[in-house]
Amino acid sequence: MIxxxxxxxxxxxxxxxxxVQRFVHSLFSERxxxxxxxxxxxxxxxxxxxxxxxxxxxxxxxxxxxxxxxxYLRGAHAILYVADGTRRETCDQLPELRALVREAAGEVPEVxxxxxxxxxxRWAITATxxxxxxxxxxxxxxxxxxGEGVEDAFQRIARATLATREARP
Amino acid sequence: MTATAVxxxxxxxxxxxxxxxxxxxEDHFVIAALQxxxxxxxxxxxxxxxxxxxxGPEALVFLVADGVGGRPGGALASETAVTALxxxxxxxxxxxxxxxxxxxxxFLGQLEAAVHEAHERVLAQSGGxxxxxxxxxxxxxxxxxxxxxxxxxDSRAFYLHKGxxxxxxxxxxxxxxxxxxxxxxxxxxxxAPMGGTLVSALGGDEMTVAVGLVDLQPGDVLLLCTDxxxxxxxxxxxxxxxxxxxxxxxxxRELVADALAGGGHDNVTVIVARMQG
Numbered sequence: 001m002i003x004x005x006x007x008x009x010x011x012x013x014x015x016x017x018x019x020v021q022r023f024v025h026s027l028f029s030e031r032x033x034x035x036x037x038x039x040x041x042x043x044x045x046x047x048x049x050x051x052x053x054x055x056x057x058x059x060x061x062x063x064x065x066x067x068x069x070x071x072y073l074r075g076a077h078a079i080l081y082v083a084d085g086t087r088r089e090t091c092d093q094l095p096e097l098r099a100l101v102r103e104a105a106g107e108v109p110e111v112x113x114x115x116x117x118x119x120x121x122r123w124a125i126t127a128t129x130x131x132x133x134x135x136x137x138x139x140x141x142x143x144x145x146x147g148e149g150v151e152d153a154f155q156r157i158a159r160a161t162l163a164t165r166e167a168r169p
Numbered sequence: 170m171t172a173t174a175v176x177x178x179x180x181x182x183x184x185x186x187x188x189x190x191x192x193x194x195e196d197h198f199v200i201a202a203l204q205x206x207x208x209x210x211x212x213x214x215x216x217x218x219x220x221x222x223x224x225g226p227e228a229l230v231f232l233v234a235d236g237v238g239g240r241p242g243g244a245l246a247s248e249t250a251v252t253a254l255x256x257x258x259x260x261x262x263x264x265x266x267x268x269x270x271x272x273x274x275x276f277l278g279q280l281e282a283a284v285h286e287a288h289e290r291v292l293a294q295s296g297g298x299x300x301x302x303x304x305x306x307x308x309x310x311x312x313x314x315x316x317x318x319x320x321x322x323d324s325r326a327f328y329l330h331k332g333x334x335x336x337x338x339x340x341x342x343x344x345x346x347x348x349x350x351x352x353x354x355x356x357x358x359x360x361a362p363m364g365g366t367l368v369s370a371l372g373g374d375e376m377t378v379a380v381g382l383v384d385l386q387p388g389d390v391l392l393l394c395t396d397x398x399x400x401x402x403x404x405x406x407x408x409x410x411x412x413x414x415x416x417x418x419x420x421x422r423e424l425v426a427d428a429l430a431g432g433g434h435d436n437v438t439v440i441v442a443r444m445q446g
Contacts, residue, residue, distance in 0.1 A: 037383030075270030
């Protein structure tokens with residue numbers, strides 16, 4: 001079976017763990033517990049008859065005290081960046097995070113999950129900001145709470161890893 | 170620095186105590202080294218010490234298990250789980266050097282498979298009876314600088330990094346699950362009689378393996394413990410002991426003494442591993 005390492009990257013509190021919980025276990029919790037180190041989950045995705053086993057590395061989010069530990073990114077086949085629409089800085093720092101990731105993992109497929117779409121009335125970014133992000137990244141609006149866009153985001157990641165498998169098995 | 174060199178510079182120690190209320194100690198622990206094995210019996214090489222590299226540890230395994238109290242055979246369950254895991258890992262994951270991405274995922278898969286095999290062995294002891302022997306399990310495998318964790322139940326793994334204590338595992342208890350689900354507050358979970366009931370255990374009706382990892386640095390301290398420690402000793406005190414103790418053995422003694430001074434209601438087991446600079 002094809003196995004692909006996907007790293008979840010973003011600032012703290014953007015909902016990385018919640019997205020994995022929703023995707024893998026169909027669960028959502030309002031409770032926030034920051035991830036320490038890396039939490040690993042697996043889920044198989046079927047793509048047109050091909051089964052891809054995604055090994056999801058949920059990395060501790062960047063916060064004021066700790067940056068992303070880049071050694072965790074080594075060998076990643078794809079990156080799922082997670083930003084929180086209600087916190088502008090989580091979107092503003094994406095280019096910087098991308099540079100950090102590329103230094104460690106090279107140019108691998110990437111998708112941005114613009115999370116917390118259920119709180120759209122509280123978003124701190126404008127439609128123009130969102131368009132600007134979408135021009136730089138493959139962007140999917142998600143909500144770990146309602147499930148909106150979650151399958152789509154991980155399906156896109158899985159497809160992207162397959163698309164590049166010839167170049168980098 | 171090679172894995173061998175660093176593994177040799179880990180100061181690790183473990184200690185278990187029956188506590189003040191229980192008659193039987195149902196906890197078990199292991200500190201084990203995984204190593205390449207080549208015993209050179211005869212050679213024409215002038216200095217056979219060149220082969221010493223094949224004898225050093227490649228990885229260190231730390232493991233605590235807490236037999237579930239109130240069920241018959243708790244001590245046997247934790248012993249069975251520990252034995253099964255070490256056997257499996259010795260067979261399947263003896264060579265852990267140069268883990269690339271694929272081999273790392275294979276290794277993680279082996280760790281999970283080892284837990285499932287241990288679960289099956291504990292289940293076999295009860296002959297399929299409900300409420301048979303069961304145990305928690307928290308295992309950390311150090312392949313410097315990375316620690317691979319597999320965890321079932323409510324024993325815990327922590328690490329002290331730059332003076333801050335961080336919990337690496339989450340308790341698999343009714344209380345935690347109810348708080349997650351938004352049904353209880355943390356205060357309600359702490360007070361609820363069923364709050365500490367395990368929802369996942371080896372030998373239990375449900376067994377979910379949580380998997381994680383963390384990269385350590387020289388100066389970091391790893392702690393594995395059963396709930397006999399954490400029900401009596403708070404995080405701040407644990408951090409203080411880990412920071413201040415001159416060696417792992419002293420830290421273990423102090424932590425166990427604190428648990429006993431706090432009431433010693435349960436068996437208490439700790440493993441402390443200090444990554445020396």
